[in-house]
Amino acid sequence: xxxAMAQNMFRISQVSLNNVVRCNAYAFAPATSQxxxxxxxxxxxxxxxxxxxxxxxxxxxxxxxFTNLALEDWMYRNFNFNNHHVLLMWRNSPCVVIGRxxxxxxxxxxxxxxxxxxxxxxxxxxxGTVYHDRGNLNLTFFTKREEYNRRNNLEIVSRALFREWxxxxxxxxxxxxxxxxxxxxxxxxxxxxxxxxxxxxCTLLVDVNKVALRQSLHKDDKGIVTxxxxxxxxxxxxxxxxxxHVKVERMLGAVGWEYLRTCPETLEDGGQDLINKQRxxxxxxxxDNWFPGLNKLKEELSSWDWRFGKTxxxxxxxxxxxxxxxxxxxxxxxxxxxxSLEVNKGIIDDVTLKLPPGLLSTNGFHGEVDVVTSxxxxxxxxxxxxxxxxxxxxxxxxxxNLQGKSQFVMNCMRQVMQSV
Amino acid sequence: xRSLRGLHYSSVARISRCFVARWQGNVIRxxxxxxxxxxxxxxxxxxxxxxxxxENIGTVGISHHxxxxxxxxxxxxxPDVGAVLEKEVTCGALESVKAASxxxxxxxxxxxxxxxxxxQTPRLINSSCYDKGWLFKVELTKPDExxxxxxxxxxxxxxxxxxxx
Numbered sequence: 123x124x125x126a127m128a129q130n131m132f133r134i135s136q137v138s139l140n141n142v143v144r145c146n147a148y149a150f151a152p153a154t155s156q157x158x159x160x161x162x163x164x165x166x167x168x169x170x171x172x173x174x175x176x177x178x179x180x181x182x183x184x185x186x187x188f189t190n191l192a193l194e195d196w197m198y199r200n201f202n203f204n205n206h207h208v209l210l211m212w213r214n215s216p217c218v219v220i221g222r223x224x225x226x227x228x229x230x231x232x233x234x235x236x237x238x239x240x241x242x243x244x245x246x247x248x249x250g251t252v253y254h255d256r257g258n259l260n261l262t263f264f265t266k267r268e269e270y271n272r273r274n275n276l277e278i279v280s281r282a283l284f285r286e287w288x289x290x291x292x293x294x295x296x297x298x299x300x301x302x303x304x305x306x307x308x309x310x311x312x313x314x315x316x317x318x319x320x321x322x323x324c325t326l327l328v329d330v331n332k333v334a335l336r337q338s339l340h341k342d343d344k345g346i347v348t349x350x351x352x353x354x355x356x357x358x359x360x361x362x363x364x365x366x367h368v369k370v371e372r373m374l375g376a377v378g379w380e381y382l383r384t385c386p387e388t389l390e391d392g393g394q395d396l397i398n399k400q401r402x403x404x405x406x407x408x409x410d411n412w413f414p415g416l417n418k419l420k421e422e423l424s425s426w427d428w429r430f431g432k433t434x435x436x437x438x439x440x441x442x443x444x445x446x447x448x449x450x451x452x453x454x455x456x457x458x459x460x461x462s463l464e465v466n467k468g469i470i471d472d473v474t475l476k477l478p479p480g481l482l483s484t485n486g487f488h489g490e491v492d493v494v495t496s497x498x499x500x501x502x503x504x505x506x507x508x509x510x511x512x513x514x515x516x517x518x519x520x521x522x523n524l525q526g527k528s529q530f531v532m533n534c535m536r537q538v539m540q541s542v
Numbered sequence: 543x544r545s546l547r548g549l550h551y552s553s554v555a556r557i558s559r560c561f562v563a564r565w566q567g568n569v570i571r572x573x574x575x576x577x578x579x580x581x582x583x584x585x586x587x588x589x590x591x592x593x594x595x596x597e598n599i600g601t602v603g604i605s606h607h608x609x610x611x612x613x614x615x616x617x618x619x620x621p622d623v624g625a626v627l628e629k630e631v632t633c634g635a636l637e638s639v640k641a642a643s644x645x646x647x648x649x650x651x652x653x654x655x656x657x658x659x660x661x662q663t664p665r666l667i668n669s670s671c672y673d674k675g676w677l678f679k680v681e682l683t684k685p686d687e688x689x690x691x692x693x694x695x696x697x698x699x700x701x702x703x704x705x706x707x
Contacts (some may be wrong), residue, residue, distance in 0.1 A: 190556065222635065222642050223617040248617070248635075248642035272641075296639070313641035317589050322641075349662065351617050351637060434617075 178401040181377040182212040192419035193408040210262040216255040225350040249312030250353030270320040306359040343480035348436035368385035431468035507539040586697035599624035620656040
């Protein structure tokens with residue numbers, strides 16, 4: 123597999139050798155000299171007419187989600203896209219990626235995902251949660267802000283699918299790519315707009331593990347109340363299900379060539395003539411040497427503070443039916459214990475326990491409540507569950523077996539923490 | 543012109559007061575408007591933010607052009623109170639179906655308030671971008687920076703030129 127990929131890379135390089143060499147000369151000059159060239163000066167009309175927009179295709183050699191997100195961010199912040207558009211293509215090892223303003227505890231089961239050895243990453247662009255693995259190809263279209271055009275980019279992808287494999291696809295009003303006559307999505311899209319640069323990135327489902335996808339994006343009702351952006355679940359399919367010859371390596375070439383042969387403003391197909399005027403393909407090794415500051419971006423993107431702490435404020439509300447044996451004599455009907463946690467910036471801000479009258483007893487709940495309120499200030503994570511368990515263990519060693527009622531309350535707390 | 547007949551009494555009173563004010567206070571009203579322009583008039587950036595300053599406190603928002611091009615805003619991430627910002631540095635983001643767009647601070651200063659209603663109901667930015675959809679307030683540290691921003695009429699010309707989207 124790796125050999126075949128390497129051979130394909132070589133084939134791409136061979137065919138556009140002149141372009142790659144030209145690309146090496148100035149697009150990949152040592153980053154220090156590039157840094158000087160990064161002005162945020164706007165393109166005047168005179169400059170535009172003098173120098174037509176040229177295109178490059180960059181292919182990242184990393185499969186680490188944090189490195190690739192850092193590379194994307196680095197290019198957005200530092201690269202000069204004056205008269206130069208770039209398509210960055212990248213793939214990742216299995217992971218879950220949430221949108222900038224999303225809640226990871228809503229969108230996925232964080233404990234399960236961690237147990238499967240997958241990372242949860244938060245990207246800088248908006249949109250919903252996606253599952254990545256090596257059967258998924260990510261495309262990032264970089265331009266200056268005023269040249270940003272999402273629909274044009276999707277049109278290029280659609281044409282590539284048709285030209286290479288005869289697959290007909292449609293761009294929906296929501297600007298997703300859907301296979302014609304199936305209404306199944308093969309691509310999800312998101313974007314980031316700033317000044318002077320902007321980017322639009324999308325996924326392409328070539329040969330993704332659909333079982334792993336469904337398991338990692340499975341949402342239960344966890345009683346979370348939040349104003350974070352919610353994902354819109356859509357039925358998906360792999361491109362290899364439509365045509366078994368569709369492979370990621372070939373997709374790299376198909377989309378890359380289509381991008382280079384398409385005129386950026388008019389979307390006209392310029393064919394080989396236009397390709398010869400572009401800067402061609404370039405393999406990218408995302409290291410701090412080539413991209414100074416990349417390691418710092420990668421550290422920020424992989425930090426707990428960014429991935430979980432950036433979550434908008436939310437509340438977790440859960441009710442538990444109190445077993446009859448714990449209710450006082452004469453208490454009738456169904457009574458519920460209500461647990462409510464307020465989480466801000468990923469830290470448990472407040473814990474509220476609403477005890478029904480039947481649960482209140484002469485021995486009170488002081489010790490247990492202390493244990494519960496010790497959750498305050500803890501990050502909303504497995505760590506908090508562990509510290510709660512330890513506290514419970516300490517209590518039962520000190521006071522012998524916990525009273526049945528207390529045990530029940532503690533079990534409820536444990537369930538709330540573990541369910542997310 | 544609506545007939546006054548049949549309107550509730552208080553509405554009638556309001557309308558008639560309005561007429562009286564306009565008739566008698568024309569000159570005075572004109573002067574008071576001018577004073578407002580000097581202290582609280584809006585200035586614009588080329589990134590489509592506006593700022594309106596009153597006693598060194600600037601209220602920041604995005605322009606009608608910006609909210610229209612963003613589409614319906616689903617999430618507003620505003621700077622925290624107490625944050626110290628530099629001019630033209632990213633200080634937040636607005637997310638719509640189309641994209642996550644950065645918010646840039648028009649001037650240097652310290653954030654003293656943010657609009658919790660907008661955090662709760664981001665669509666306020668679309669429906670009332672100059673009024674209820676304000677984003678945050680900042681205490682200016684370099685008031686001279688205001689002079690480099692566009693006036694309302696300069697901004698209108700800027701938009702019409704179509705140079706920037």
